[in-house]
Amino acid sequence: MAQNRKVEFLDSIHVSPPPGSVPTTSFPLTFLDMQWFFVGNVERLFFYQFPHPTSYFMENTLPTLKHSLSLALQNFFPYAANIMCPQQPGKPCIHYTDGDFVTFTIAESAADFNHVVANYPRDIKLLHPFVPQLPPSRVAEDGTRVLPVLAIQVTVFPDSGVCIGSTYNHIVGDGKSFMHFMSCWAASLNNSNSGDLTCLEHSPPSISRDVIKVSADMELRFLQSYWNWVSLFDKNSGPSHGTDTVEDKVRATFVLGRAHAERLKQLVSKDVESGQLHISTFVVACAFFWVCFIKSKESATKDSSHDHDDEVYAFAFPFDGRNRLESQVPATYFGNCLKPCLAKVKKSEIRGENGIVLAAKAIGNKIKEVESRGLRGAEHWFADHSEIDKRLCITTIAGSPKLKVYEIDFGWGRPCKVEMAHIDRDGGALALAECRDEQGGIEVGLALNKNHMDEFITVFEQNLKLISFE
Template sequence: MAQTGTIKVLDSSHVSPPPSSVPTTSLPLTHFDLPWFPCNIERLFFYKFSHPTLHFMETTLPMLKCSLSLTLQHFFPYAANIMCPQPPGKPYIHYIDGDFVTFTVAESAADFNHVKANYPRDIKLLRPFVPQLPPARVAEDGIRVCPITAFQVTVFPNSGICIGSTYWHVVGDGKSFMHFMRSWTAVCRSGGDLTCLENSLPLINKDVIKDPGGIELVRLKNYWHWVSFSNENSGPTHAIAEDKVRATFVLGRAHAERLKHLVTGQCRDGVESEQLHISTFVVTSAFVWVCLIKSKDSATNNLSRDDDDKFYFLLFPFDCRNRLEFPVPPTYFGNCLRPGVVDVTKSELIGENGILLASKVIGNKIKEMERSGLRGAEHWISTLVERMKSRRLTAVAGSPKFHVYDTDFGWGRPCKVELTHIDYDGAISLAECKDEPGGIEVGLALNKNQMDEFITIFEQSLKLL
């Protein structure tokens, strides 16, 4: 048994779809997939589990792995590899019989209640529970072969379980992954009965995505640059700051409703109010964005105000399924996101009407994207890169619509779900509230000084609603 950090590895294995259940398959990557090289998504699901490790290994683990194998036959790209040829080759997903996801079982002596808490904790606390993808290899023909998915189950004896996942975003977006997770949990709950998936199978057909404007070539140029200047093991590499902490904040349904009333009440007239796109997502994103900018200002004692007239940017993903010039069904497996980027000057954001202004630009951007389809798609990524260079961009990850808490393997719903890749990029993670319908959980990873300021500003702002 290997000891790694605060965990003891009990078992390491491979889980494949059942033999001969999936034919050898190659899937091209669409112009929606290609921009995600080489981004990985890390998500942890925590469950209460009041049994010793031996009980888990003997009674729970066999069905967990069996149901994963059965589910993978319908979501086989997660068990496949990404094939990355040198220019001018095009990358693709390739599955052959026997391909697998890595599956690690570990044990931790850490305090489960502390690990899953909402209050600030050192970001390094969760790193031992995040599975590592196997290293890439180079095939004889020079193509780089990259494993796509890894899982790790960590048992906290007599307290809980963490099911951790790491996967390449290029294979599918959050909606696709959560479709897979809900399917896996359903098969596990049913004791391995695949009939529970009959009405919710994924559509794995890349022909659904059209490319009327030749967007793929623009995206391929970015891929060729990446594959030419990276070595075979160069997934994303990140340094973890020493003083960073992560915390979860809950915006209850009542708070969200008050925010909506605040925004509509500040509009100049009823016509402007009716034209606004105001949702829980819009007002939550605006509220947290404003609190973040204010907290950064306070933490750095920025008295000069030399950047008050500079634009700050918010990036959020927009699901294009059924919102394009061609039909893309909700069950489509893959990526179907476009970047929504809005800007507001810092002085406006931290001013008296900051939440209103942020809500208006976010809402207006959503309405624009709902009707614009692929118009201007060739510029989406280059525009985003320019905004990122400013170092004044904040991203939103996750979505309350993913229903991450509807993932019950048979021992209850999760007591906490975390997106751990926000440790690196400073994004805001959003999920539905596990305890209150209509509420939202907000995850942040900040340096300790800024987190202290954010907590103060966040709590004071809620009291004023």
């Protein structure tokens, strides 16, 4: 069998919804979906304790894992579908035909499971063998480019653990949609042996795109950007989503505990008038890690110059619009319902002693603004994004504590670690999740070059001590 960095590939199969369970279906992409044509795929890895040999997994676990995935895809069939990308004047859509499938790969790893799931810095390439590869795009006879949506890889670490790795195209749905799918897959596995599949009926996804209202003019603006993307894709044989080298990078996970988060809320509250700003754990945690990231990067690059104190730092994060937009979007909406947000702080402010408070105010004010504006101004999102790269030093986040990734239980207990592997392609990305071991805490994954990681650890520990001071 093929070998790849201590991984042996055992099998690769196609998993579809049950035959005849889903009719041929096509539905258009909304402008909220189309903005993700310009972003790379999402790679999320779920690691579980699994004290059994590979033979046990293949004989006892794999059959039910495949069967439950098929049942889950019956409800979440867009993940087995394809994204159809016609040239101008065609409109992109998601198209499902009976027999469409998810690529499902089974592998075995000789790596040390405890080292793989550790929080301390490890080589960035350590996780790469557990990330499934999406099948390549293809071009149909009419010139339409066809993009697969989801690939799954299950890697067994004999007698120690198992990893369920996923790579999916963000165009089909956001993190909330994907975690809804994972929850139903896990629930169907836990109940398939008993024949009780009501878990798939309690919270079905809302597939209809009709709830996303948009003017004809705005749709045309987004379609024009999409057509430009298709043209560039064909010229370049694929989109480019970042070329940041991973050769010298390491990955580590940091935890901001509940007590520290509450302390940060107190510090920010002292500087904000009552009721003026919603100070959440998300806001203060993002501010804390943003400041740590900026200060450690400057230290690592030996940039102590004060000549550019008016330089602007930006923090980009997604805002979930379900039940917060002008039109009512159900909580179970399947698709993308994220609005990009950008908080800005001057360099002189963010690296000052009050930097965390000012960063929290900037993020909190942006959230308040988005809540009041809804989707107004969406026609400028692409133009704003192009200016971001030119003018600003930007830090981005992936994931959210609200996704509750540590609640996905396939019958082996809660995950012992969840990673977002794709952040290693971005030099300024933070992967956020809820803390596995402490309610109210935040867990952040980072992929940095070794020098920057060393400095980040130092700054992180220093700032923890500062906010612990009473």
